[in-house]
Each structure stands twice: as C-alpha cells, then as structure tokens.
Amino acid sequence: MATYELPWEYSFPPFYTLQHHEETKKRQISVWADIVLKHYKSTGNNKLSISTATLFKNDSIGRKVSSELATQIITSLKKSGFAYPIDKEGNEWNLCWYTLDEYADMMYTWASETGHSNTICTLFELCSAKPEFSEVDEDILLKALNKLEGRGKCEVINMDGAYGVKFF
CATH class of the missing domain: 1.10.10.570 ("Winged helix" DNA-binding domain. Chain C. Domain 1)
Incomplete structure (x- = not known):
C-alpha cells in the first residue's frame, strides 16, 4: 500500500x-x-x-x-x-475508491478485453482478476454488476448464495 x-x-x-x-x-x-x-x-x-x-x-x-x-x-x-x-x-x-458506474465500466472492459464475454465467472474469479476488484466488498461489486445488468451487459447469477456473472 x-x-x-x-x-x-x-x-x-x-x-x-x-x-x-x-x-x-x-x-x-x-x-x-x-x-x-x-x-x-x-x-x-x-x-x-x-x-x-x-x-x-x-x-x-x-x-x-x-x-x-x-x-x-x-x-x-x-x-x-x-x-x-x-x-x-x-x-x-x-x-469505495471508484463509483458504482466506474466499477461497472471497469468490470465490463475487463470481461471484453480478456475474452470473458458469454462465459460465466464467479465473483471469486472476478475479484482475483484485478487489484481494483479485490479491494472491494462483495456487496459493492454486486451493486455495480446490477448496474451492468440493468444496462443489458451482463446477467448476475445467484447459485445458492454464491454469485456469478455472465457478461454479454
């Protein structure tokens, strides 16, 4: 730090x-x-x-x-x-060090640039992808993902309390 x-x-x-x-x-x-x-x-x-x-x-x-x-x-x-x-x-x-919209945009950019479109990632995978994501509470990441979902850019999946996301 x-x-x-x-x-x-x-x-x-x-x-x-x-x-x-x-x-x-x-x-x-x-x-x-x-x-x-x-x-x-x-x-x-x-x-x-x-x-x-x-x-x-x-x-x-x-x-x-x-x-x-x-x-x-x-x-x-x-x-x-x-x-x-x-x-x-x-x-x-x-x-948070970024706003929800900024986190949402960073996650979508990451998914697009790393070939994670149309695949399902767990929140653990997402948190491990970039330091900016690992420093954030899971609730905040979910709020940002919900913003992306509202824009039609992903689907948040609840798997018995464990979350995943599919980027489009």
Missing part, C-alpha cells in the same frame, strides 16, 4: 469544528472526504466506523470531529457514490 501523508489541514484546530459559513463548510467537508478516502485506501481498509474512526481524532492537537461533522462527511461521500452504509444506524460504512 502507498503511504499517505495527511495534509496540513489535519493539524489545523478549526478544521475539527463544523464551520457555519456555507462555502467554508462545503470546502471543509470536501477536504475531509478526500482525506478519508486517501487515508483508508492507503491502509487497505474499506470499512469505516464513525464511532471508532481514529482518523477523526488528532491527539497531537487535542481535537476530534463531532458526530455531526462526521455524519456530514460520510453523507457527502455517500452522495458522491464513495460510501455505502453497512448497518441501519449509519455507523458502519463501506468505502
């Missing part, structure tokens, strides 16, 4: 307080969202728990993100297609 050096904002105390000025707040949330994605990608971890995320706490300056700010950061990631809730309470999240 590549190491990620946290930006200067991470050591700036006001960055941990939800800003009231609308443009400043938008920028603050955008920068936080970028930090979250880059940090978690650099660690190879695609699961975030709002209540225990150590990234939201900086002991060296004695600051931590409020639950309201953390929720707004995650909501921003969700709106942009980079986070999906795991639990109903919205505390546990799957993070």
